[in-house]
Amino acid sequence: MERRFHFISGLPRSGSTLLAAILSQNPRFHAGMSGPMGGAFGTMLGELSGRNEYSVFVTDEQRRRMLKGMFDHYYGPEYGAEVVFDTNRVWCTRMHQLKELFPQGKVIACVRHVSWIIDSIEQLVRKNTFQPSSIFNYQTGGTVYSRAEGLANGEGMVGFAYNALKEAFYGHDTANLMLLRYETLVSNPAHAIAAVYDFIGETPCAHDFENISYQADEFDLRAGTPGLHTVRKKVEARERSSVLPPDVFRRFENDMFWLDPALNPRGVRVV
Template sequence: MRRFHFISGLPRSGSTLLAALLRQNPRFHAGMSGPVAGLLGSLLGEMSGRNEFSVFIDDAQRQRVLRGVIENYYADTPAEVVFDTSRAWCARMAVLKTLYPEAKVVACVRHMPWIIDSIERLIRRNALQPSSIFNYTPGGTVYSRADGVAGGEGMVGYAYNALKEAFFGEDSANLMLLQYETLSSDPGQALAAVYEFIGETPIRHDFTHIDYDATAFDRKAGTPGLHTVRPEVGAIERETILPPDVFRRFENDAFWRDPALNKRRVRIV
């Protein structure tokens, strides 16, 4: 039977790179963020009390419907192991545990100022194309853009809050945090940890010839390069383009770096 696992975590933190590496395994399927988590969220709402016909739906039926969405979405995928990617999965840990008790969630994380820096670089690189990240609105400043993505419903803020919910929640035994800094500097160690976490036999991966193309999607989103994966894994040292006060604003947000906060002993690689 096909097994499901999930990739989640923070944006600009290596989830697409992780998917590109995992799909080198012929038994695996993985890709960039897709529609499955959104479909589940919509169905949960439609099967709730706001629908007058919800009296005809019990929890067993809800489970079958939700599993049916995931399994039918991937019905044409021949892979034995499927990784679905969405930042929303960290906010759906209880749902995933109910549907697939053995499923694991790998959450990609990164030092927060560099996430903001990475988004700002994308925006400046595509100065003539307003981005879907900001509802295609031109203008603004680095300060307003940082405020926008860091807000509770923003690209970074929502994912960050969902990550904290998963990390500190009672279902964290199925969660592993994979740091971008580890994935980019030591991909062998990172993938070995992922294989061990999901209980699969590792294969040899090629870290110098990585193939992943989401050019059409990124162009439509007005953000070329959003899911670009370099052909070779490697850490790149650079200076930040953020003003010092913006960088400092996010410098202490990496809660996973404080062992005292990891009371549930979530694995961090």
């Protein structure tokens, strides 16, 4: 079976797991939380580079076949899906390579008000008081300020993804890129999912937005962050107050470049 591959990327805590859970209701689709393919892709690229003395025997065509073969073999017959969505924040940094390997493949980048992303992670930290999180390398000290700083720097969970998103958004391969706002997904899921189907060129399927199912409890527990990939049964927007100090919240409130048409020179679709 010739599978079609698409990719879910973007910012953390912005609806990628929820999107995957909804899409998985379609029996023709497979989608899940972030998996190993992003890291494996980068490792293989490195091993096939000039740092390996035997790279002189490897052509670009061989590299292409080997990289594409990783997806074909990882998503073997046991998956039984015609369309596969692989999720990883690194895909926004691989737009050109993905275009070469999967010309028809699309990248759906989930985005959200950055202040609320920081807030969502801080909420998890406070909820899991006695379980240090892998997000902060299981460190038990720090303050909300140091945690926000660590998340937002270029190597942090949020900062890296944010910079990767900008690289994709302002790059040359934006024809295969769509940004899906968390706010749209939770407040109007029917519209959001219809836009995804239109973008990837698939026939729409009926989805039940009041009966979503997804489990990753074992992974979240091992990461010291129970609830990291929890998906509520019903898709709906929930109003609440931020747990962040006002100055921390304000620091990130103007970072949503995707909302300004003047900052979208290539006309990337934003839903």
